[in-house]
Amino acid sequence: MxxxxxxxxxxxxxxxxxxALNLKGIAYEAVPTSLLDGAQKAxxxxxxxxxxxxxxxxxxxxxxxxxxAIIDWLDVTYAEPRLxxxxxxxxxxxxxxxxxxxxxxxxxxxxxxxxxxxxxLGHEQAExxxxxxxxxxxxxxxxxxxxxxxxxxxSGDAPxxxxxxxxxxxxxxxxxATPLEAFPKLVAIDARARALEPFARAHxxxxxxx
Numbered sequence: 001m002x003x004x005x006x007x008x009x010x011x012x013x014x015x016x017x018x019x020a021l022n023l024k025g026i027a028y029e030a031v032p033t034s035l036l037d038g039a040q041k042a043x044x045x046x047x048x049x050x051x052x053x054x055x056x057x058x059x060x061x062x063x064x065x066x067x068x069a070i071i072d073w074l075d076v077t078y079a080e081p082r083l084x085x086x087x088x089x090x091x092x093x094x095x096x097x098x099x100x101x102x103x104x105x106x107x108x109x110x111x112x113x114x115x116x117x118x119x120x121l122g123h124e125q126a127e128x129x130x131x132x133x134x135x136x137x138x139x140x141x142x143x144x145x146x147x148x149x150x151x152x153x154x155s156g157d158a159p160x161x162x163x164x165x166x167x168x169x170x171x172x173x174x175x176x177a178t179p180l181e182a183f184p185k186l187v188a189i190d191a192r193a194r195a196l197e198p199f200a201r202a203h204x205x206x207x208x209x210x
Contacts, residue, residue: 003028006045006056008035009208012106012168013067014055018207019164020071022198024078028057032209035111068102071161083161094155097146097162101169105139109172132176136169140183147185152192163193171204 005021007014007030021028033039033054041052049056049065057064057073064070075083085091107113109132117123117131143166147154154162170190173180180187193199200206 002058002060004031004058005029006031006033006049006054006058007207008033008040008054009204011035011054012110012172013053015168015171015202015204016067016164017055017057017070018202019167019199020074020083022201023081023083023159023164024074026074026078030207068098071164075161081158083159083164085155085160090155093146094161097143097154098165100139100143100146101162101165104142105135105169106172109135129176132172133178136173136176136178137182139169140173140178140180140186144183144185147189149185153189159193159196159199163189166190167193167199 003021003026005014005017005028007018009032033045035054039045040049040054046052048058048063051065053065055065055067055070057070064073071083085094114128114132117128118125123131143154143162148156151157153159154166166186167190170186194203
């Protein structure tokens, strides 16, 4: 089996997929796809992924896009460890936590949005950072309340889908100097997850090109 991940080291969405692959113990070939250089918009890449985004996972010719869809496919295809619960109510709760980040924070704070705010709308960097912090804080406030108070991770004793989404978003929060004092559970969960080898190997610093 040949597994290729079209990846950019600083992409939050690609970071999520790297974590999931590591947790599942799946070896893969990384194909660097620089967002800053516009590699994701090259005609040969867009021919494979019409959105022109990363990540894209290619498994024996099957091409998968969108990090949540990729991780869901991995979870169905490689059963252990389970990242999304099978029981319907628990599955819905786990997806809801992940979607706080995937649907409500990340889409309006990703690189192409921030570049548009600067280049097309003329906002200063300080204003753009304030924009990013605002949506992170709003989403984190909800997620802090949704976290299982008795568990070491967002939903239980082992990291799951929501934790896979939290860790890259927490890295983004630090990047724009987001105050995190109001989110002690999220800070503790992030530290606990990053201490695990599959998370550590997926960290942007661990995969950054030389």
